[in-house]
Amino acid sequence: MHKGKGMKFVGDSRISAERKPNIPKDYSEYPGRTEAFWPNFLLKEWLAGSVFLVGFLSLTLAHPSPLEGMADPTNASYIPLPDWYFLFLYELLKYDFASGPYVLLGIIIIPGLAFGGLLLAPFLDNGPGRRPHKRPVAVGMMLLALVSCIWLTYESASHVNWEKRAEVNQPIPPSQQVEINKEDPGYAIYKSNCMSCHGEDLQGGSAAPPLVGIDRSADEVAKIAQNGTGQMPPGMFKGSDKELEKLVKFIMSVNKDAK
Structure with missing residues (x-):
């Protein structure tokens, strides 16, 4: 289209000439199955993340990480321990079925099956419902993993004299x-x-x-x-x-x- 001297306006049929308001789509046709990403879903995720972050920061302020002294390779009586988030795997290796000749079960096969199951949980239970009682497989696997990690971590930590360990190794x-x-x-x-x-x-x-x-x-x-x-x-x-x-x-x- 020509207008004036040497001026050309080019239109693109893929761009609508009508401006549409920035309003999320109407999801009333699918009650309980989906919702708008902005602002509904994103706001919920932000609130959940904020609560977790505040709780985690409060925990670190109330209970600072126990720091130990420098490692001494000449001390054969010292038993090194992994960080707290690996204590459940450390405790798993104390059981007969995951240690000794079956150590591969404890370090590779059992953890691999557990984490692999959690990755496959959404595909094993892909029902349309979002409530826990409608997702028994995924919720059951998650609860089993959570209880196992908490119990193994507790069992591992309960056998350590943390006060004596901190007293000896405190920098x-x-x-x-x-x-x-x-x-x-x-x-x-x-x-x-x-x-x-x-x-x-x-x-x-x-x-x-x-x-x-x-x-x-x-x-x-x-x-x-x-x-x-x-x-x-x-x-x-x-x-x-x-x-x-x-x-x-x-x-x-x-x-x-x-x-």
Whole structure:
């Protein structure tokens, strides 16, 4: 179409010339089976996600993650544990049917069937109803998976002494971290007698607690070095009395700086 000099207007038959209001379609013909994505479905998803996020953040603030110290490869008595969201798989491997000669069942076949079943649940139960009693297969499989994960996680966590584990493997808090004077004569004695368990900077290890921030007198530290305590056997210190005095003086000076 020509209008004016050199001006051309080109129309596209695929674009409607009539403007339609931005109103979702009428789904009244399908009651309970479908709904408009915007804003009905999207609003419900947003509300559900917000409630979960607020609850998760509140949980992390109320119960911070238990951090442990640095790994000590020389400690054969330390039992490593996976993170809490893998504890149910860890517990599964303790049962006879999923361990030993049947370990492949525990690490591949059983988890594979469980997760594969959850993926196939929508296809195994594809009825038009949305209420739980109309989707017995999918709802039943989901409840079975949820109960199994909760029970196995509980069973795994109940056999662990978390207080003792945290006490032994707890790293030094930032407020108690101090600079270690490695030129101190007592540090050389500490290095040859205590470093293998308590760490280079007295930060503790997987088998021994930190030596920074302890509430002990000099006599108590000397007795523990000679006689041991808890998991520490006697006779770990193999120096002379003068070396023991230098060691105790070094440890007490570190703790004095940490206060």
